[in-house]
Amino acid sequence: xxxxxxxxxxxxxxxxxxxxxxxxxxxxxxxxxxxxxxxxxxxxxxxxxxxxxxxxxxxxxxxxxxxxxxxxxxxxxxxxxxxxxxxxxxxxxxxxxxxxxxxxxxxxxxxxxxxxxxxxxxxxxxxxxxxxxxxxxxxxxxxxxxxxxxxxxxxx
Amino acid sequence: xxxxxxxxxxxxxxxxxxxxxxxxxxxxxxxxxxxxxxxxxxxxxxxxxxxxxxxxxxxxxxxxxxxxxxxxxxxxxxxxxxxxxxxxxxxxxxxxxxxxxxxxxxxxxxxxxxxxxxxxxxxxxxxxxxxxxxxxxxxxxxxxxxxxxxxxxxxxxxxxxxxxxxxxxxxxxxxxxxxxxxxxxxxxxxxxxxxxxxxxxxxxxxxxxxxxxxxxxxxxxxxxxxxxxxxxxxxxxxxxxxxxxxxxxxxxxxxxxxxxxxxxxxxxxxxxxxxxxxxxxxxxxxxxxxxxxxxxxxxxxxxxxxxxxxxxxxxxxxxxxxxxxxxxxxxxxxxxxxxxxxxxxxxxxxxxxxxxxxxxxxxxxxxxxxxxxxxxxxxxxxxxxxxxxxxxxxxxxxxxxxxxxxxxxxxxxxxxxxxxxxxxxxxxxxxxxxxxxxxxxxxxxxxxxxxxxxxxxxxxxxxxxxxxxxxxxxxxxxxxxxxxxxxxxxxxxxxxxxxxxxxxxxxxxxxxxxxxxxxxxxxxxxxxxxxxxxxxxxxxxxxxxxxxxxxxxxxxxxxxxxxxxxxxxxxxxxxxxxxxxxxxxxxxxxxxxxxxxxxxxxxxxxxxxxxxxxxxxxxxxxxxxxxxxxxxxxxxxxxxxxxxxxxxxxxxxxxxxxxxxxxxxxxxxxxxxxxxxxxxxxxxxxxxxxxxxxxxxxxxxxxxxxxxxxxxxxxxxxxxxxxxxxxxxxxxxxxxxxxxxxxxxxxxxxxxxxxxxxxxxxxxxxxxxxxxxxxxxxxxxxxxxxxxxx
Numbered sequence: 001x002x003x004x005x006x007x008x009x010x011x012x013x014x015x016x017x018x019x020x021x022x023x024x025x026x027x028x029x030x031x032x033x034x035x036x037x038x039x040x041x042x043x044x045x046x047x048x049x050x051x052x053x054x055x056x057x058x059x060x061x062x063x064x065x066x067x068x069x070x071x072x073x074x075x076x077x078x079x080x081x082x083x084x085x086x087x088x089x090x091x092x093x094x095x096x097x098x099x100x101x102x103x104x105x106x107x108x109x110x111x112x113x114x115x116x117x118x119x120x121x122x123x124x125x126x127x128x129x130x131x132x133x134x135x136x137x138x139x140x141x142x143x144x145x146x147x148x149x150x151x152x153x154x155x156x
Numbered sequence: 157x158x159x160x161x162x163x164x165x166x167x168x169x170x171x172x173x174x175x176x177x178x179x180x181x182x183x184x185x186x187x188x189x190x191x192x193x194x195x196x197x198x199x200x201x202x203x204x205x206x207x208x209x210x211x212x213x214x215x216x217x218x219x220x221x222x223x224x225x226x227x228x229x230x231x232x233x234x235x236x237x238x239x240x241x242x243x244x245x246x247x248x249x250x251x252x253x254x255x256x257x258x259x260x261x262x263x264x265x266x267x268x269x270x271x272x273x274x275x276x277x278x279x280x281x282x283x284x285x286x287x288x289x290x291x292x293x294x295x296x297x298x299x300x301x302x303x304x305x306x307x308x309x310x311x312x313x314x315x316x317x318x319x320x321x322x323x324x325x326x327x328x329x330x331x332x333x334x335x336x337x338x339x340x341x342x343x344x345x346x347x348x349x350x351x352x353x354x355x356x357x358x359x360x361x362x363x364x365x366x367x368x369x370x371x372x373x374x375x376x377x378x379x380x381x382x383x384x385x386x387x388x389x390x391x392x393x394x395x396x397x398x399x400x401x402x403x404x405x406x407x408x409x410x411x412x413x414x415x416x417x418x419x420x421x422x423x424x425x426x427x428x429x430x431x432x433x434x435x436x437x438x439x440x441x442x443x444x445x446x447x448x449x450x451x452x453x454x455x456x457x458x459x460x461x462x463x464x465x466x467x468x469x470x471x472x473x474x475x476x477x478x479x480x481x482x483x484x485x486x487x488x489x490x491x492x493x494x495x496x497x498x499x500x501x502x503x504x505x506x507x508x509x510x511x512x513x514x515x516x517x518x519x520x521x522x523x524x525x526x527x528x529x530x531x532x533x534x535x536x537x538x539x540x541x542x543x544x545x546x547x548x549x550x551x552x553x554x555x556x557x558x559x560x561x562x563x564x565x566x567x568x569x570x571x572x573x574x575x576x577x578x579x580x581x582x583x584x585x586x587x588x589x590x591x592x593x594x595x596x597x598x599x600x601x602x603x604x605x606x607x608x609x610x611x612x613x614x615x616x617x618x619x620x621x622x623x624x625x626x627x628x629x630x631x632x633x634x635x636x637x638x639x640x641x642x643x644x645x646x647x648x649x650x651x652x653x654x655x656x657x658x659x660x661x662x663x664x665x666x667x668x669x670x671x672x673x674x675x676x677x678x679x680x681x682x683x684x685x686x687x688x689x690x691x692x693x694x695x696x697x698x699x700x701x702x703x704x705x706x707x708x709x710x711x712x713x714x715x716x717x718x719x720x721x722x723x724x725x726x727x728x729x730x731x732x733x734x735x736x737x738x739x740x741x742x743x744x745x746x747x748x749x750x751x752x753x754x755x756x757x758x759x760x761x762x763x764x765x766x767x768x769x770x771x772x773x774x775x776x777x778x779x780x781x782x783x784x785x786x787x788x789x790x791x792x793x794x795x796x797x798x799x800x801x802x803x804x805x806x807x808x809x810x811x812x813x814x815x816x817x818x819x820x821x822x823x824x825x826x827x828x829x830x831x832x833x834x835x836x837x838x839x840x841x842x843x844x845x846x847x848x849x850x851x852x853x854x855x856x857x858x859x860x861x862x863x864x865x866x867x868x869x870x871x872x873x874x875x876x877x878x879x880x881x882x883x884x885x886x887x888x889x890x891x892x893x894x895x896x897x898x899x900x901x902x903x904x905x906x907x908x909x910x911x912x913x914x915x916x917x918x919x920x921x922x923x924x925x926x927x928x929x930x931x932x933x934x935x936x937x938x939x940x941x942x943x944x945x946x
Binding site for chain 1 (some may be wrong): 165166169170171172173174175176177178179181182184275342352353354355371404405406409438439440596664665666740746767788831833834839840842865866870871872873874876878879902933938
């Protein structure tokens with residue numbers, strides 16, 4: 001049995017049918033072949049699958065695709081505009097906030113939610129916001145600096 | 157144009173930042189099927205029956221294989237042989253691709269479902285019924301070696317894989333220990349930790365019937381070695397018809413070095429069903445099947461004379477191998493641990509005794525640092541404990557025992573009691589710098605005041621030396637390695653002067669595409685964007701030994717330098733011809749060949765074009781500008797450093813707050829300081845993880861109790877401080893770049909520094925030794941059990 005859904009991803013409307021058990025992350029990766037959103041665990045602990053749902057950070061493995069019916073999803077593929085990196089992406093580049101890159105999409109999307117609600121976060125606020133995202137490479141130091149860099153670029 | 161030594165921003169970043177990285181699980185081949193592996197829920201059980209009939213009937217199921225189907229195939233081999241003290245070969249039981257008779261750890265593979273979709277494969281897996289006859293398991297090493305303990309392998313008596321010793325004459329060590337003024341003794345567990353790269357392992361096997369070729373995509377740190385093992389040992393495939401690709405890999409930390417059974421399974425099975433097969437681990441499978449790290453039970457004793465000079469070190473360790481021998485498992489507690497027990501100290505007598513033990517647990521192998529963190533933890537915990545016992549300053553105690561500076565050029569390398577010759581070292585400055593950064597003199601006053609105020613403040617030290625740049629092939633061959641450990645590089649100058657570089661090293665976060673390009677651009681005097689690095693594909697890169705043991709730059713980078721030199725040498729011949737001068741009168745600098753003492757020159761691009769359009773060309777010289785090289789290092793490299801942790805413990809909860817972490821490391825010359833700092837940060841975080849948070853917990857039945865991210869505690873962003881890092885530079889004297897390696901240093905130095913800081917904070921309670929991880933519960937309980945009034 002498949003169920004019709006309409007999900008807007010990075011501004012593009014997708015009218016399609018999905019199996020009811022399809023997770024949003026699998027919908028993005030398998031149905032839409034948008035593999036920038038990653039799966040790092042099976043307990044909603046790692047945050048590698050974080051996307052924005054109607055502007056709010058969400059672990060896309062915690063939600064069924066059918067629950068996203070009629071809603072707007074932003075993924076890492078939707079962050080850069082016309083080949084120009086989003087200031088958050090630029091911040092990660094400037095401050096070496098990524099190594100293997102696997103957690104990076106989730107980190108960038110989480111940072112996008114943070115900076116939308118708190119344009120000038122303190123180090124403590126940044127670390128608190130990143131609690132749901134594992135990085136095993138960087139020790140978080142440069143991720144914190146990357147987000148600080150982005151906050152400065154976006155808000156002066 | 158100089159790039160070496162500059163913090164050039166990474167050229168690989170853009171694809172990762174825009175969601176265009178390409179990891180194995182992102183790959184979709186036409187006609188691809190999906191595999192799910194059924195794993196044993198029991199650590200030790202006889203398999204009575206596997207009933208797949210219902211699952212096979214499910215629409216969409218393509219094929220089901222069980223242990224019986226692969227019983228005739230070889231298992232995955234071990235790549236390192238260590239012999240018993242009596243000369244007997246280590247016990248090396250087979251590690252089959254799936255088991256047919258008996259399971260030996262929770263997670264052992266019993267059957268593989270292949271289906272049209274992942275969801276169908278999961279559904280089918282639920283329909284397979286396996287009858288097990290559960291047996292008692294050997295989990296705890298100390299129990300496993302006792303007579304009558306359950307056996308992991310029927311032909312391995314007492315579960316002992318091998319015993320091994322190294323160092324000074326044992327009787328002399330015993331005598332020196334007995335004559336010591338003071339002996340500090342610690343008995344501890346260096347707990348099992350789980351590497352947990354955030355990308356779960358993944359493998360795609362593809363047999364191409366039309367061309368009789370196999371392709372394996374795998375999340376591996378060393379694709380060429382996987383190909384070699386797969387072809388020569390497991391499946392007996394013709395190597396020239398097998399391509400192994402490791403595309404972008406989401407972290408490794410050692411756990412993706414090894415040849416895993418799933419890699420061979422998907423390749424073999426894809427030929428059986430004539431379709432591509434993808435398998436990707438669920439996180440719970442990663443916990444059960446990725447090789448784990450550490451897991452030593454150790455007794456260590458260090459003797460001192462009345463002045464605090466070390467007199468002897470005696471170490472006895474049980475090292476857990478798990479249920480099967482993983483690729484490099486036997487060398488980790490021996491040649492990567494025993495050999496580092498001299499540390500950076502002049503201890504005249506050192507002896508180490510290691511017994512490797514099979515248990516009904518997941519295999520243990522190299523994890524970031526691999527043996528060296530265990531050696532460093534042991535030494536550095538002994539020293540800080542001795543300082544407390546002898547009422548000496550831990551920094552002073554180290555200064556007193558450091559090996560004096562040697563550069564490996566004017567002064568010879570330092571020969572240890574445990575089989576190594578350190579290349580170069582200058583140990584006092586790293587500790588001095590770290591003490592300055594932390595403000596040690598003021599700290600002790602602050603600590604005194606804090607204690608008066610009822611606060612538990614502590615400082616902990618760690619100074620380390622490690623062996624990297626793995627490794628001189630003949631040396632490791634003599635020590636039991638079944639592979640060479642050189643590296644290859646191919647530098648192809650294109651007709652337009654653009655340069656493609658092919659390396660056998662594999663980048664999975666280390667930034668090789670930037671660092672290696674910096675070297676090439678610098679040496680050729682060309683723009684950075686004129687260089688591209690290729691890696692990870694056995695079809696494009698001739699050969700390679702992969703990335704681990706902090707070897708990529710020291711060994712792989714050196715191979716690139718050799719090819720660069722060949723290009724410049726041939727370019728000089730071409731330039732001399734074009735400039736009508738003698739070769740000896742030509743010099744190459746900043747991208748052009750110049751006749752010495754003149755303004756006559758020819759550029760890199762012109763020489764490149766001439767090499768491929770050889771109309772006006774030296775007689776007898778081959779066209780082209782394209783060289784490969786193999787580099788086999790003369791020695792290991794020996795980075796060193798000093799780490800200091802400052803902690804405060806909450807008296808009410810036992811929670812350790814890591815307030816500061818200072819790391820001063822000497823990794824030799826540095827090509828890209830930004831990337832090196834990043835490597836240090838990441839290593840430090842993992843080392844702190846072991847000290848404070850992480851540890852695999854098995855119950856007595858062999859269940860991994862904390863086998864999910866909800867239960868296994870890894871450091872999160874709000875657990876860690878900003879790191880304060882600096883470095884000194886003592887070049888490696890034996891490789892052309894003078895580099896030593898930076899990937900593991902952070903993880904080696906940090907763990908004992910944090911543990912020592914916690915013990916320092918707890919010293920008013922008379923608590924000198926607690927097991928890691930130093931969780932609030934463990935620290936709180938120790939404080940409650942102390943009689944001291946604090």
